[in-house]
Amino acid sequence: MRAVVYHGPRDVRVEQVPDPRIEAPGDVLVKITTTNICGSDLHMYEGRTDLEPGRVLGHENLGEVVEVGGAVEHVRVGDRVCIPFNVSCGYCKNCERGLTGYCLTMKDPDGAGAAFGFAGWGPYNGGQAEYLRVPHGDFMCLELPHERALKETDYVMCADIFPTGYHATQLAGVRPGESVVIYGAGPVGLMAAYSAIIKGADRVMVVDRHPDRLRLAEEIGAIPVDDAKAPPIDQVMDLTDGEGADRGCECVGYQAHDPEGNEHPNMTMNNLVGSVRPTGTFGVVGVFVPEDPVAPDDLAKHGDIVFDFGEFWTRGQGMGTGQCNVKSYNRYLRDLIADEKAKPSFVVSHELPLDEAPEGYRHFDARDNGWTKVVLHP
Ligand SMILES: NC(=O)c1ccc[n+]([C@@H]2O[C@H](COP(=O)([O-])OP(=O)(O)OC[C@H]3O[C@@H](n4cnc5c(N)ncnc54)[C@H](O)[C@@H]3O)[C@@H](O)[C@H]2O)c1
Ligand SMILES: [Zn+2]
Numbered sequence: 001m002r003a004v005v006y007h008g009p010r011d012v013r014v015e016q017v018p019d020p021r022i023e024a025p026g027d028v029l030v031k032i033t034t035t036n037i038c039g040s041d042l043h044m045y046e047g048r049t050d051l052e053p054g055r056v057l058g059h060e061n062l063g064e065v066v067e068v069g070g071a072v073e074h075v076r077v078g079d080r081v082c083i084p085f086n087v088s089c090g091y092c093k094n095c096e097r098g099l100t101g102y103c104l105t106m107k108d109p110d111g112a113g114a115a116f117g118f119a120g121w122g123p124y125n126g127g128q129a130e131y132l133r134v135p136h137g138d139f140m141c142l143e144l145p146h147e148r149a150l151k152e153t154d155y156v157m158c159a160d161i162f163p164t165g166y167h168a169t170q171l172a173g174v175r176p177g178e179s180v181v182i183y184g185a186g187p188v189g190l191m192a193a194y195s196a197i198i199k200g201a202d203r204v205m206v207v208d209r210h211p212d213r214l215r216l217a218e219e220i221g222a223i224p225v226d227d228a229k230a231p232p233i234d235q236v237m238d239l240t241d242g243e244g245a246d247r248g249c250e251c252v253g254y255q256a257h258d259p260e261g262n263e264h265p266n267m268t269m270n271n272l273v274g275s276v277r278p279t280g281t282f283g284v285v286g287v288f289v290p291e292d293p294v295a296p297d298d299l300a301k302h303g304d305i306v307f308d309f310g311e312f313w314t315r316g317q318g319m320g321t322g323q324c325n326v327k328s329y330n331r332y333l334r335d336l337i338a339d340e341k342a343k344p345s346f347v348v349s350h351e352l353p354l355d356e357a358p359e360g361y362r363h364f365d366a367r368d369n370g371w372t373k374v375v376l377h378p
């Protein structure tokens, strides 16, 4: 089959790889019809992880079941399914509590949690390909409605970014009527803003410097905050009568940079401390890594950042972090889409055939104007 294969920094190629097959009786094989490029893929694409060349990328996957293992009882050939980016078993101590992002069965020996096509999260190939093997298919597959014209570009967002944006607001504890500041207007930040609005938040402020992304934030009813124009803390203070936002979401991660492009991995974290009100809480879903050998400074090489902890403590703030547990939310977000109460495809700017994936990566990585989310159709 054809698949997007990682060869090295900024070098992905569409080439022939062996077809995946049923390896365990719980496996399901899915013919992929829609698969996205994610900001998380870019950390790998840019060579900022230790992903080994030869791996197939892609963790935001939707398709049709074409084969099931002997122990699969629920999922049927022909079902249309969306696959969570986390690979999880459903029965370990963490999965039992809904923490499927930290599955103890499918993980690397020294970790917790696994994902398709991801550095440091197990050996699983991704779905930017014609077919994907899905372990524990009955638990993993989210069934999609039998609509004639399936809203694929909406439902595929249930694999990662819609649940992840929602998770950011859950970690932050967003409640109706509250104000929320979100750092990052990439696909994840936009989904966090969308989720906060769905939850009935009042003022939702989204910080970034790309006009196309800020425009999308405005279109869904958020307040765009351009940090190239003035320090974002000052702008959020002005927008909240000097109080600071009730809640905050970090949707950028360790490659945070200033509008001139210089990296400061602590930038969004300290901006959150400064722009969320005393006793406010935030959710950090932007990725931070324990080792980053090519980081701009020595601390960051080992995943350390200079965090304003004294200020954070004095303000009595709190935070939650980590990978999204997609299975905790995807069923419910799917139903919002089915009933026309959510339309997360508003982030999609480009739908490309699989063969054009390298071009999609190049533009999305450059954050070229208008390239807000790339969807591939194998
Ligand atoms: N926790 C999870 O489960 C999970 C899931 C998916 C993605 N992620 C992570 O979320 C992050 C965002 O993903 P994405 O797809 O939206 O990526 P993206 O790279 O497209 O978007 C990031 C945005 O942040 C902006 N930005 C950079 N520095 C900034 C700063 N200092 N202040 C404000 N904005 C700044 C950029 O301009 C860009 O628009 C990535 O780190 C990704 O790996 C985490
Ligand atoms: Zn993703």
Ligand SMILES: [Zn+2]
Residues within 6 Å of the ligand: 088, 089, 090, 091, 092, 093, 094, 095, 096, 102, 103, 104, 105, 106
């Ligand atoms: Zn598990």
